[in-house]
Amino acid sequence: xxxxELIERLGRIVGPANVLHSEVDRHLYSYDAYLEMARPEAVVxxxxxxxxxxxxxxxxxxxxxxxxxxxxxxxxxxxxPIRGGLxxxxxxxxxxLNIDPANRVALVEPGxxxxxxxxxxxxxxxxxxxxxxxxxxxxxxxxxxxNAGGPHCLKYGVTxxxxxxLELVLADGRLVQVGSPVADAPGYDLTGVVVGSEGxxxxxxxxxLRLIAQPEAVKTLLAIFETIEDASNTVSAIIAAGIxxxxxxxxxxxVIKAVEESVQAGYPLDAxxxxxxxxxxxxxxxxxxxxQITAICRANKVRQVRAAKDAAEREALWAGRKGAFGAxxxxxxxxxxxxxxxxxxxxxxVLAQVLEVGRKYGLAxxxxxxxxxxxxxxxILFDARDPEEKGRVMKAGSEIMRLCVQAGGTISGEHGIGLxxxxxxxxxxSDEDVAAMWKIKRAFDPEELVNPGKVLPRPEGG
Amino acid sequence: xxxxxxxxxPPEAVLSDPAALQDLAVDGLVPRAAVSxxxxxxxxxxxxxxxREGWAVIPWGGGTSLSLGRPPQRLDLVLSLSRxxxxxxxxxxxxxxxxxxxxxxxxxxxxxxxxxxxxYFPLDGRLKEKAEAICxxxxxxxxxxxxxxxxxxxxTLGGLVAANASGPQRHRFGQARDLxxxxxxxxxxxxxxxxxxxxxxxxxxxxxxxxxxGSLGSLGLIAEMTFRLxxxxxxxxxxxxxxxxxxxxxxxxxxxxxxxxxxxxxxxLNRPALKMAPSLGLEASLGGWWLxxxxxxxxxxxxxxxxxxxxxxxxxxxxxxxxxxxxxxxxFWAELAGAGRAEAGRPPVRFKGRFPLAATGQVLADWSRAxxxxxxxxxxxxxxxxxxxxxxxxxxxxxxxxxxxENLRRIAAQAGGGLIVEAAPAELKDKLEVWGPxxxxxxxxxxxxxxxxxxGVLNPxxxxxxx
Numbered sequence: 015x016x017x018x019e020l021i022e023r024l025g026r027i028v029g030p031a032n033v034l035h036s037e038v039d040r041h042l043y044s045y046d047a048y049l050e051m052a053r054p055e056a057v058v059x060x061x062x063x064x065x066x067x068x069x070x071x072x073x074x075x076x077x078x079x080x081x082x083x084x085x086x087x088x089x090x091x092x093x094x095p096i097r098g099g100l101x102x103x104x105x106x107x108x109x110x111l112n113i114d115p116a117n118r119v120a121l122v123e124p125g126x127x128x129x130x131x132x133x134x135x136x137x138x139x140x141x142x143x144x145x146x147x148x149x150x151x152x153x154x155x156x157x158x159x160x161n162a163g164g165p166h167c168l169k170y171g172v173t174x175x176x177x178x179x180l181e182l183v184l185a186d187g188r189l190v191q192v193g194s195p196v197a198d199a200p201g202y203d204l205t206g207v208v209v210g211s212e213g214x215x216x217x218x219x220x221x222x223l224r225l226i227a228q229p230e231a232v233k234t235l236l237a238i239f240e241t242i243e244d245a246s247n248t249v250s251a252i253i254a255a256g257i258x259x260x261x262x263x264x265x266x267x268x269v270i271k272a273v274e275e276s277v278q279a280g281y282p283l284d285a286x287x288x289x290x291x292x293x294x295x296x297x298x299x300x301x302x303x304x305x306q307i308t309a310i311c312r313a314n315k316v317r318q319v320r321a322a323k324d325a326a327e328r329e330a331l332w333a334g335r336k337g338a339f340g341a342x343x344x345x346x347x348x349x350x351x352x353x354x355x356x357x358x359x360x361x362x363x364v365l366a367q368v369l370e371v372g373r374k375y376g377l378a379x380x381x382x383x384x385x386x387x388x389x390x391x392x393x394i395l396f397d398a399r400d401p402e403e404k405g406r407v408m409k410a411g412s413e414i415m416r417l418c419v420q421a422g423g424t425i426s427g428e429h430g431i432g433l434x435x436x437x438x439x440x441x442x443x444s445d446e447d448v449a450a451m452w453k454i455k456r457a458f459d460p461e462e463l464v465n466p467g468k469v470l471p472r473p474e475g476g
Numbered sequence: 477x478x479x480x481x482x483x484x485x486p487p488e489a490v491l492s493d494p495a496a497l498q499d500l501a502v503d504g505l506v507p508r509a510a511v512s513x514x515x516x517x518x519x520x521x522x523x524x525x526x527x528r529e530g531w532a533v534i535p536w537g538g539g540t541s542l543s544l545g546r547p548p549q550r551l552d553l554v555l556s557l558s559r560x561x562x563x564x565x566x567x568x569x570x571x572x573x574x575x576x577x578x579x580x581x582x583x584x585x586x587x588x589x590x591x592x593x594x595x596y597f598p599l600d601g602r603l604k605e606k607a608e609a610i611c612x613x614x615x616x617x618x619x620x621x622x623x624x625x626x627x628x629x630x631x632t633l634g635g636l637v638a639a640n641a642s643g644p645q646r647h648r649f650g651q652a653r654d655l656x657x658x659x660x661x662x663x664x665x666x667x668x669x670x671x672x673x674x675x676x677x678x679x680x681x682x683x684x685x686x687x688x689x690g691s692l693g694s695l696g697l698i699a700e701m702t703f704r705l706x707x708x709x710x711x712x713x714x715x716x717x718x719x720x721x722x723x724x725x726x727x728x729x730x731x732x733x734x735x736x737x738x739x740x741x742x743x744x745l746n747r748p749a750l751k752m753a754p755s756l757g758l759e760a761s762l763g764g765w766w767l768x769x770x771x772x773x774x775x776x777x778x779x780x781x782x783x784x785x786x787x788x789x790x791x792x793x794x795x796x797x798x799x800x801x802x803x804x805x806x807x808f809w810a811e812l813a814g815a816g817r818a819e820a821g822r823p824p825v826r827f828k829g830r831f832p833l834a835a836t837g838q839v840l841a842d843w844s845r846a847x848x849x850x851x852x853x854x855x856x857x858x859x860x861x862x863x864x865x866x867x868x869x870x871x872x873x874x875x876x877x878x879x880x881x882e883n884l885r886r887i888a889a890q891a892g893g894g895l896i897v898e899a900a901p902a903e904l905k906d907k908l909e910v911w912g913p914x915x916x917x918x919x920x921x922x923x924x925x926x927x928x929x930x931x932g933v934l935n936p937x938x939x940x941x942x943x
Contacts, residue, residue: 116834117863161679172677174686175654184920192917196893197863198830200911201940202695202921206653206686210679230736243599250596253569255612256707296738296781299774355675357570362599387676388570427677435680442680446667450928451682457923469681 015076021056024100027068032059032106043083043101048091049350049398050433054081054101061106063181063189063219070217071187073100074463081465082213084124084156087148089351090432092159092212096467102217104155110134111220119178119195120223124155128162131223140225143170146428147336155218161210163428165261165292165335168386170226172428174209181220182208185459195222207454212430214465215458229294232260233304234322236331237289237311238282242266245287246362248314249385252291252307253358259307261292262386268345269338269380269393276341279334280327285317289385290335338382339393346378346395350407354418355427358388367417368392375406389427390418416441431469439471477509477552480529484521485511489559500554502534503547503902510536510554516576516660516668516699519560523697523933524666526553532936535693537635538580540627543823543899544639545692546910549937555697557634564700565674566591568619572657572674574702577634581623584633589618589708619705622649626813634698640690643813644741644770647861652689655703659685661696664929674702687924694939695928709772714805715782717789717797718750718758718766722844725765726837728792729860732769735788737781741770743812744858746844752855753811755804758796767860768812770805812857825869825877825900827884831893833863840865842887850880863893874904881908914941 015023017035024033034043034057045051055078060066073080079099086093095101108125115138122131128149132142145164146152152162158180163172170176179193193205208215239245245264252262265273265288270281281288289311293303308319322328334341342349356364365381368390372379380393392414396407415425419441426435439448451470455462481490491497491510500510513519526533532550536542537557557578565574568591575584595611624643625636635641637659642651649655658672671684688696719725729744744767750758758766769785771778782799789797800808831839840858847854847867855868867884869877877900885895885908894912897905914921918941925943937943 114834117832161683163677167677171650171654174683175650190917190920191915192920194915196830196832198828198896199915200894200896201914201918202691202924203653203686203689204917204920206683206689210683212679227734227736247596247598250598251610251612253571254594254596254610256594256617256710258571258707295773296736296777298780299776302774302776355677357567357572357674358676359567359570359596363605366599366604384677389675389677422673423675424673424678424680426680427675428679430679431681439681442673444670446663447670447684448681450663450667450669450671450684453927454682454684454687454924457920457927 017055020076020078023072024056024058024069027072028058028060028065032061033057034059043103044094046086046088046091046093048089048094048432048434050091050094052094052096052098054095055098057101057103059103059106063183066102066183066217066219067187067189069100069102070183070185074186077461077463079463079466080217082155082159082217084153085127085151087152088156088160088432089353089429090426090434092430092432092465092468094433096433104153107219113138115140115225117195118225120225122154122221122223124153124158124218124221126154128152128154128157135225136228139228141228142176142223142225144173144176147339154221154223158209158218158221159211159213160428160430163384163389165263165384168262168384169258169260174206176224177205177209177221178224179222180205180208180218182216182218184216185461185464189219193222212432212465212469214455214469216464231297231300232292232294232328233300234328234331235291235304235307236320237291238285238317239287240285240315240317242287242365244315245289246365248289248311248316250359250362251310251314255306255310257303257307259291259386260294261290262384263290263335264288264381264383264385265335265338266381268378269342269382272341272345272380273334273338276344277333277337279330281334290331335382342380342393342395346397348396348398350394350396350411351429352390352392352394352411352414353426353429354390354415354423356388356390356418356421356423358386360421360423361385361388361390364390364417364421368414371410371413371417375410377406377410388423412438433468436471480525481509481511481522484525485513485518489513500536502542502551503905505548505551507534507551507554509552510556512556512559514559516560516662519555519697519699520662520666520668522555523662523664527665527931527933530931531933533933534935535638535697537578537632538627538630540631541635541639541641545935545938546942547902547905547937548935549942557632560699563587567674568592568705569596570674571619571705572702573621573705574674574700575633576700577632577698579633581625581628581631581633581636585620585628588620588705591619592617618708620708621655621703622706623652623655624809624813633701637689637701638691638693638698644743644809644859647742647859648738648740649706653686656685656689656701657704658702659688659698660700661688661698663696664931664933668699669696672702676704692935692939694925694935694943697934711773711775711778712802712805713771713778713782714768714800714808715771715785715797716756716758716766716768717794719764719792719794721764722840724792725767726840728788728794729767731788731792733861737784738773739769739781740772741768742860743768744840744860746856748853749855749857752814753808755808755811756798756800758798770809823899823901825904826898827867827881828896828898829865829884829888829893831863831888831891835891836860836863839887839891843867843884846880846883846887850876852876852880874901878904878907885912911940
């Protein structure tokens with residue numbers, strides 16, 4: 015089937031207006047927030063699960079690859095159609111189908127923006143806990159694909175801990191439900207495998223999400239430090255005190271400066287590091303906990319501990335943290351975010367090594383990370399128009415991943431493997447390990463038509 | 477068979493005495509031999525041999541969940557995990573522990589409770605660790621794995637992960653699915669596979685661990701696991717109250733669950749369950765249903781919640797209420813975990829229902845009526861925040877119990893859920909489909925089983941739909 019015929023037949027399924035195929039459109043859907051690009055043959059904007067199923071069935075018939083796409087905020091190349099074919103973009107499938115407070119379940123389409131759902135359920139005194147920094151633009155389907163994290167995952171767990179079931183379109187166009195909004199469906203935990211599979215096992219068309227009660231009280235502290243060592247030691251000391259806060263986030267000087275210039279969150283420009291520490295739960299005991307944390311900060315030579323006085327101040331503190339990636343992008347034309355994760359006790363040591371890598375390659379590296387769960391996000395600044403500098407960035411990124419693995423950690427905490435880290439999979443997995451993953455891939459997608467070329471490095475045989 | 481196994485393992489690790497093998501029967505099927513490998517590599521060699529020879533293997537941890545599942549199609553070899561019982565890594569400061577599959581839960585908890593997690597090595601001005609540790613001045617220490625399945629004194633971690641077993645505390649802390657960060661397992665074809673790691677966040681490749689958790693050893697033999705841990709709480713307590721009937725107890729539970737309180741467990745129980753929990757001191761005569769709540773956290777948190785529970789109880793006309801401090805509370809939960817344990821003479825019968833949370837009141841009412849009409853004595857136990865309930869039948873004829881099971885299943889299905897036979901003699905399992913009917917995603921599951929276990933080596937026939 016030639017391209018014109020494919021486009022024509024797709025138009026009959028979703029309506030011609032919902033098939034994009036101009037040069038500009040194909041370019042617009044060729045990239046995400048990572049560095050690689052590849053153009054699709056056409057972009058399809060389905061309006062329902064049935065349409066997705068028919069599109070995929072057509073693609074399957076003609077062995078055309080399909081790649082799902084949410085909001086394109088992926089940091090590892092997940093939605094980039096590296097083998098061409100179709101991009102199925104879920105921007106029209108953005109309905110919240112049901113919020114069921116009595117059963118503590120929400121049913122949504124994959125194109126729903128994370129924050130939109132969070133705002134809706136908040137009206138009922140409920141919350142959907144995972145809060146990736148991109149929540150204003152990221153889609154829930156994308157969150158499911160990448161098993162997104164976020165600051166509050168320290169206490170509440172990542173996306174997979176909040177997904178109860180899924181409806182997905184398989185490679186041959188079959189529509190199936192896996193998991194269930196009712197607990198303990200018998201059988202293998204297919205939901206658990208699909209979450210975090212980066213859209214390579216099927217196209218998710220509906221998502222059942224767990225809702226939980228909002229905490230009675232929240233307390234947000236900003237601790238300002240003169241040195242990065244003091245901030246690191248504070249993190250170690252909080253953990254040693256047996257405290258698992260709702261969030262424990264760290265930012266260094268470079269990031270603080272960028273954030274202040276763009277969103278004015280109220281961070282002091284001359285500090286070397288800040289911690290955002292949030293506590294939540296019952297009001298009783300929260301003050302003592304906050305006092306305890308303040309005392310720990312003081313023992314570690316904190317300059318100042320500020321408590322957000324009201325919701326507006328709290329919002330401002332978080333706006334800074336959540337806007338950090340965007341703010342840093344103002345400093346240089348490009349940046350690369352690394353996403354290494356280490357056992358949290360290794361964090362200070364690995365942080366020091368990361369700074370050393372920056373010096374070695376002559377690169378500016380900013381640090382903003384989830385200190386409580388050992389998830390680092392070094393931001394390497396550069397200019398992609400300078401191929402020599404870009405080369406150094408790639409080397410530095412790879413070296414940082416190796417440092418994380420050497421410290422007992424892994425190469426991706428929440429951004430995924432995608433295209434970015436295919437080559438590094440062998441740092442943590444044997445050929446047999448990868449072969450076991452291929453068995454899963456083949457069970458779902460025997461002909462490798464769904465988001466091909468991602469996550470799993472070749473060769474298939476172990 | 478014996479000579480092939482003897483070629484792989486030392487003589488003391490192979491059991492072929494017919495009398496001893498009788499004790500390892502699963503649903504009446506007696507294995508031809510049993511082995512207890514001492515290393516993961518030894519276990520992998522046994523599995524590879526079984527795959528070559530076409531033997532059916534049942535992995536055996538503490539034997540506490542062997543009643544779960546359909547009767548096996550075949551059984552040649554029992555693979556005991558009893559010698560794979562090493563603690564590989566305790567890292568209380570990182571809040572993780574890595575253990576082999578044969579470690580017994582209570583042994584691990586004892587170790588964790590004494591593990592020092594208050595100290596760290598601070599950094600100096602050059603980002604290097606100082607030689608001298610700093611320790612927090614909190615006066616309690618230790619960590620725990622927040623899993624409380626029945627029989628912690630016997631259940632092995634490998635077994636409870638394979639069965640995805642949990643207990644009342646699942647209400648707050650989740651189940652094995654939420655607590656396993658990574659595992660190593662042996663494929664039915666003999667390869668040793670690693671999945672996940674020891675970090676809390678991990679999206680590096682597929683989350684293969686999830687497939688193994690709760691797969692009842694039908695896709696691989698779990699050899700090692702890494703768990704996330706929590707610090708021990710400063711304070712613990714339990715609270716219980718009895719009510720005139722299900723309506724009152726249920727209304728209380730709903731209000732509690734809709735509140736901002738953060739209990740660790742909320743169990744709704746019928747009167748016969750009181751017999752299982754003598755340490756409560758509640759009088760069985762006082763009410764038809766009762767409710768037990770677990771609390772943990774800072775002292776202020778626990779105290780405040782106890783106060784709120786008393787106040788709520790008054791509004792809902794509780795007949796009697798009781799508070800238990802940490803020690804007695806733990807004793808009470810242990811008693812409750814033994815609910816409905818078999819009386820000597822026949823294997824226990826236990827049904828587990830699953831239904832939408834909002835249907836809890838209706839299902840429990842219909843279930844109580846069905847139990848009453850059957851004339852059987854049954855303990856009813858509802859994990860009130862999760863939409864799960866158990867019926868334990870310590871006595872009674874299998875015929876009546878079978879009929880009751882069908883009724884209970886119909887009621888749960890009408891509510892949008894289902895019923896699993898968690899424990900029963902083989903003849904009852906033959907009558908009642910243990911897992912209920914497979915869903916529309918069964919074809920995918922069958923495809924996975926075929927690709928992981930093409931020869932049907934591990935636990936053939938025991939899982940959903942005969943996988």
